[in-house]
Amino acid sequence: MMARVQLGSRRGDWSFSEVEQSHVADRAFFGFQIKLNNFLNNALPREGIPLPNGTRIQFQAGDKVC
Numbered sequence: 001m002m003a004r005v006q007l008g009s010r011r012g013d014w015s016f017s018e019v020e021q022s023h024v025a026d027r028a029f030f031g032f033q034i035k036l037n038n039f040l041n042n043a044l045p046r047e048g049i050p051l052p053n054g055t056r057i058q059f060q061a062g063d064k065v066c
Helices: 016-022 032-046
Strands: none
Touching: 016 032
16 A cells, blocks of 8 residues: 655745744744755755756745745
8 A cells, every 4th residue: 555645835835034924933934044045055065966057046035935
């Protein structure tokens, strides 16, 4: 028997600023967009995964998280 798994949010797409605002009391989400940028820009090359188009990832506050 195969398990069925579905990933995603029931709330739909949120912008980075909406994610940060909805978790304003949680310090872990302060600067979430910047933290994610830094993490991906460091982790991907370290794991041998090239950055998209060879450029650093720069998510903006209005970009959507799916």
